[in-house]
Amino acid sequence: xxxxxxxxxxxxxxxxxxxxxxxxxxxxxxxxxxxxxxxxxxxxxxxxxxxxxxxxxxxxxxxxxxxxxxxxxxxxxxxxxxxxxxxxxxxxxxxxxxxxxxxxxxxxxxxxxxxxxxxxxxxxxxxxxxxxxxxxxxxxxxxxxxxxxxxxxxxxxxxxxxxxxxxxxxxxxxxxxxxxxxxxxxxxxxxxxxxxxxxxxxxxxxxxxxxxxxxxxxxxxxxxxxxxxxxxxxxxxxxxxxxxxxxxxxxxxxxxxxxxxxxxxxxxxxxxxxxxxxxxxxxxxxxxxxxxxxxxxxxxxxxxxxxxxxxxxxxxxxxxxxxxxxxxxxxxxxxxxxxxxxxxxxxxxxxxxxxxxxxxxxxxxxxxxxxxxxxxxxxxxxxxxxxxxxxxxxxxxxxxxxxxxxxxxxxxxxxxxxxxx
Numbered sequence: 001x002x003x004x005x006x007x008x009x010x011x012x013x014x015x016x017x018x019x020x021x022x023x024x025x026x027x028x029x030x031x032x033x034x035x036x037x038x039x040x041x042x043x044x045x046x047x048x049x050x051x052x053x054x055x056x057x058x059x060x061x062x063x064x065x066x067x068x069x070x071x072x073x074x075x076x077x078x079x080x081x082x083x084x085x086x087x088x089x090x091x092x093x094x095x096x097x098x099x100x101x102x103x104x105x106x107x108x109x110x111x112x113x114x115x116x117x118x119x120x121x122x123x124x125x126x127x128x129x130x131x132x133x134x135x136x137x138x139x140x141x142x143x144x145x146x147x148x149x150x151x152x153x154x155x156x157x158x159x160x161x162x163x164x165x166x167x168x169x170x171x172x173x174x175x176x177x178x179x180x181x182x183x184x185x186x187x188x189x190x191x192x193x194x195x196x197x198x199x200x201x202x203x204x205x206x207x208x209x210x211x212x213x214x215x216x217x218x219x220x221x222x223x224x225x226x227x228x229x230x231x232x233x234x235x236x237x238x239x240x241x242x243x244x245x246x247x248x249x250x251x252x253x254x255x256x257x258x259x260x261x262x263x264x265x266x267x268x269x270x271x272x273x274x275x276x277x278x279x280x281x282x283x284x285x286x287x288x289x290x291x292x293x294x295x296x297x298x299x300x301x302x303x304x305x306x307x308x309x310x311x312x313x314x315x316x317x318x319x320x321x322x323x324x325x326x327x328x329x330x331x332x333x334x335x336x337x338x339x340x341x342x343x344x345x346x347x348x349x350x351x352x353x354x355x356x357x358x359x360x361x362x363x364x365x366x367x368x369x370x371x372x373x374x375x376x377x378x379x380x381x382x383x384x385x386x387x388x389x390x391x392x393x394x395x396x397x398x399x400x401x402x403x404x405x406x407x408x409x410x411x412x413x414x415x416x417x418x419x420x421x
Contacts, residue, residue: 248351
């Protein structure tokens with residue numbers, strides 16, 4: 001069947017609310033490459049929105065899932081448990097930042113991880129209020145949307161949202177928001193909207209994902225920790241997109257001298273299989289009563305097997321170090337284009353969590369049109385790019401960290417051509 005017929009079937013059978021970037025359909029994929037149903041090859045710098053740090057179908061991940069599939073595919077952990085769930089929980093308890101006893105629960109999606117982190121925080125504190133930040137993204141569920149600090153397209157037409165969710169400014173030097181400004185925003189909430197004694201948690205992304213790949217300043221993260229300690233509030237780090245070697249550390253929170261009480265994880269945790277996790281202080285994680293946490297598919301054994309293989313691949317192939325090397329090469333390329341591409345306002349990001357912000361030349365005005373054109377030109381040349389940011393003027397890069405050097409170099413050439421075009 002030709003692509004146009006397939007696209008018409010898509011339009012007839014699926015709702016427009018499921019926005020789709022590409023006008024072709026995937027046929028097969030391997031590491032950092034995808035081929036469509038017509039045989040055209042694309043280099044994947046989207047990674048399924050940050051899911052494929054270990055690439056499409058890494059042989060060790062594939063083998064682990066195949067081996068598990070010969071054993072069993074599902075029992076529901078809450079009915080008949082299995083050792084691999086426990087073993088992976090033990091690994092995450094050890095690998096996540098924080099020198100304290102931890103426990104881990106598994107779910108299926110990043111949004112579920114966030115939902116359950118809030119449930120756990122409320123159960124542990126006996127409080128209901130939650131503070132999140134402008135530009136943040138925490139999922140498309142009702143609580144996830146309430147926490148998310150970006151209206152279009154995520155919140156339009158879906159309200160009202162759960163109550164007692166408050167937003168403060170996220171620090172952003174490029175846009176004139178300092179650490180002091182953000183902290184003042186939180187203090188204003190305490191004065192005008194909610195008593196800090198009623199706040200269960202503050203949730204933030206160490207590097208904002210959908211918001212534009214802005215990294216949290218170290219002094220701000222330390223101030224959040226101190227503020228939480230002062231008022232008995234739990235600090236939740238949403239590492240759904242920033243985890244698993246993307247930022248040049250296994251977790252982005254390793255860039256800071258303080259630890260979060262709870263960390264949410266998903267995306268690249270299981271190399272393309274649906275799995276998320278909430279890891280936190282043992283006493284906090286034990287607050288909900290038995291039956292209060294879980295889900296029919298939560299901690300699916302095939303996805304758990306994939307996650308164990310992903311951790312092995314990250315360690316054996318030194319993907320933390322590779323993220324720093326590839327990220328440096330990409331940032332060097334983008335910074336070198338500033339003279340010939342005056343729209344480049346800033347190149348940023350730790351490790352391989354890199355973004356380029358594009359403004360109208362000589363101004364601070366976001367250039368979403370130019371950004372879209374760059375994405376379109378890249379796609380025409382066979383390079384998949386994602387945009388992000390509240391103003392839609394940021395290109396983010398989420399290529400597999402396992403990408404071959406020759407393919408990476410080819411992609412950088414395509415990126416340069418798209419920016420110059």
